[in-house]
Amino acid sequence: MTDLKQRSGRSPDASWEPLVPRRSRVGLHTVMGWLGALAVALLVLPLAGLLVNTPWVRLGELVGDATVRSALRLSLLTSIAALAVSTVLGVPLAWLLARREFPGKTLLRALCVLPMVLPPVVGGVALLLAFGRRGLIGQPLDALTGITLPFTTAGVVLAETFVAMPFLIVTVEAGLRSMDRRYEDVAATLGASRWLTFRRVTLPLLGPSLGAGMALCWARALGEFGATITFAGNLSGRTQTMPLAVYLQLERDVDSAILLSLILLAVSAVVLVALRGRYLGVG
């Protein structure tokens, strides 16, 4: 106690001193430092391993490999299609969630972003039960139009959209909410119709959020594995996207699996840099 009193007496802001004397100041920075370093190792070392093991000399030959090329082509096609569907449908939904009041909105939002936290394989099962040949929607769809989605390229797009669209919705909704709505008020007092205001004011102001949402959505669609393999299978040229090909090639040709992984890693890095630019850049 005397020690504490002496210390308090010296301190200019004695009232801030804790009543219980600290046993040890040592430790916090050290402990944080070591654990943090461990975390970095855990996150970075695997990527380093990938780079170290890359068969740089075989790159040219591997890029020409039929499996690699078809997976790459299919992945680009389906992920961009999923991004397009997500944007066309997701932006209006985000707008509804941000701007309109209706009963059950909270529940609806929860349901719409659930795929973000749902294990993708569960999503695949759910898609099968809904859009499969005997599914809730799949059966009448097949009966009426003859269209079946499972194990088709369209099925891949559906699976990727299911998993990726919530990222766009959440980002765009946040962007709409943080926007100063008086810009739209000003546009209206200047004579702009709601459509004109949406096109010339809301969308441009939403630009950064929309870009970020689209980048996240596309990256997620590109990396989609669980829902795709469950719902659309692993058919080369039709449903075998890059992540599926990586998984398959690990058994056959590790080098091409590594190459595909490297491409996906590069794409992720580019998306991350683009997002950083949007979040930290001016405007």
Place this chain on the structure above:
Amino acid sequence: MSADGAHDGPQPSSTTHGHGGSDGLSARVAVDLGTFALDVTLHVGAGEVVALLGPNGAGKTTLLRSLAGLAPLRSGRVAVAGHTLDDTAAGTRRAPEDRGVSMVFQDHLLFPHLDAVDNVAFGLRAHGMPARQAHEHALAWLARVGLADLARSRPHQLSGGQAQRVALARALAYEPDLLLMDEPLSALDVEARLAIRRELRGHLDAFTGPSIVITHDPVEAIALATRLVILEDGHIVQDGSIDDVTQRPRSVWIAGLVGLNLYRGHADGTTVRLPSDQQLVTATAARGDVFAAVHPTAVALYRDRPDGTPRNVWTGTIDGLDVHGDRVRVHVAAPLPIVAEVTPAAVAALDLGVGGDVHVSVKATEVSIYPA
């Protein structure tokens, strides 16, 4: 399109204003504001500038948003330049974009993704003017506000004063029928405020439609407007000329704003009975409910009880001193609280300090009386 299809609105390509020969703004606006209701009847003539003053939360901004169509009316009728914009009884309601009502906000709210000239051209384009013509028109407007050389600047490259000038040009360029301004100068620094106030006065003089400007600064109100409307708790407590409002304020709030002591009581001859069981003696006789106003310079303070002619004398405790230019305002707490304005010399001579007791004296001839 508008509900009645008769909106000939502002035609930016025409050289005349869309409100020729009409009678300005005529509005009765009722809006629920949660704890209280806004209920206002207001007429503003063409070319007239009305300053809207009132304490925070009185409903000033809501009134302007209602007139602009941005906030729905519970009931009422709004007509501008001969067009009915709202009529809840008839079920008429024109959307904000079909009203020809422009609004300038405290923060300029220029579209950040457009440069100055495109901001000004926005309203013209929205009204269907071809791009090239709108651009030239907007450039001319930028020249009018003295910013021709900044046409290609983005809003973030403009100073606060420049941005507010562009916002004003944007609001006026399409020749609206009614101009609303919500504290247009209060976000500016003092220098810019004085300069733009002068310019704004010029633009308002040139504007042929009615205008309403919200302000919290009585000097600004007097500089810009010819008529003052005081809004408190959703109701207009006074609507009159500058002289009327500054010399015969009809609420304690506005009296405080213009620096008068104001009491409300019941006159019976030359005595005014106040609710706090106090009374004031006046020189002029009156009868009925009255306001009694006392200018702070007419309030005398004494250390010892003064004697002499019949006048109003009471004692109180000083609860505040503040300096206004070369005068000191002494706030005296008493059953009849009052503010006295004295010289710093008097403060020193009388040793006036917060917590000290003083005698207050007001000559009967200094109490001005007008009906409540």
